[in-house]
Amino acid sequence: MRIKTEALYETYKQNVYAAAFSVCKNSADAEDVLQDTFLRYHSANKQFQNEQHIRAWLLRVAINLATDLVRRRRRRGEEPLDDYLETLAFPSQETGELFSAVMALPETYRAVIHLFYYEDYAVEEIASLLKLTKSNVKVRLSRGRLLLKESLKEAWNDDE
Numbered sequence: 247m248r249i250k251t252e253a254l255y256e257t258y259k260q261n262v263y264a265a266a267f268s269v270c271k272n273s274a275d276a277e278d279v280l281q282d283t284f285l286r287y288h289s290a291n292k293q294f295q296n297e298q299h300i301r302a303w304l305l306r307v308a309i310n311l312a313t314d315l316v317r318r319r320r321r322r323g324e325e326p327l328d329d330y331l332e333t334l335a336f337p338s339q340e341t342g343e344l345f346s347a348v349m350a351l352p353e354t355y356r357a358v359i360h361l362f363y364y365e366d367y368a369v370e371e372i373a374s375l376l377k378l379t380k381s382n383v384k385v386r387l388s389r390g391r392l393l394l395k396e397s398l399k400e401a402w403n404d405d406e
Contacts, residue, residue: 251288262308268360269312271349283308306375347397355390
């Protein structure tokens with residue numbers, strides 16, 4: 247199964263961008279990853295089983311490209327820009343705090359939290375996407391939740 251790149255782009259650009267941003271923490275880099283991901287789809291000679299398979303493939307490619315980009319930057323001593331967070335509009339202050347807390351998580355937890363809560367993937371699907379075991383995904387989700395709980399508890403206690 248192949249779907250036209252333009253149609254897929256319109257359908258999944260937000261999902262792919264969000265996945266890339268959750269790793270890069272930088273809007274310019276996430277845009278680059280978004281374009282590279284769809285360019286790879288367009289030039290790939292791969293047949294897919296269904297649209298869910300395509301979506302999973304796109305997210306996997308985006309996460310891999312973003313991870314590679316972050317690693318290259320670390321090796322060169324570059325730090326990603328966090329200015330983008332200030333430009334986002336959130337429906338409530340709590341939503342903004344939660345988003346900031348998720349973005350502050352270490353990369354290993356941030357990716358599984360994003361896929362589970364923002365992309366609605368099941369543990370088994372995340373394991374397949376990230377090439378991890380189901381138990382490893384569960385551990386990362388659990389540890390990520392604990393880190394989020396602690397960071398949010400500290401933020402709310404500081405407000406009092």
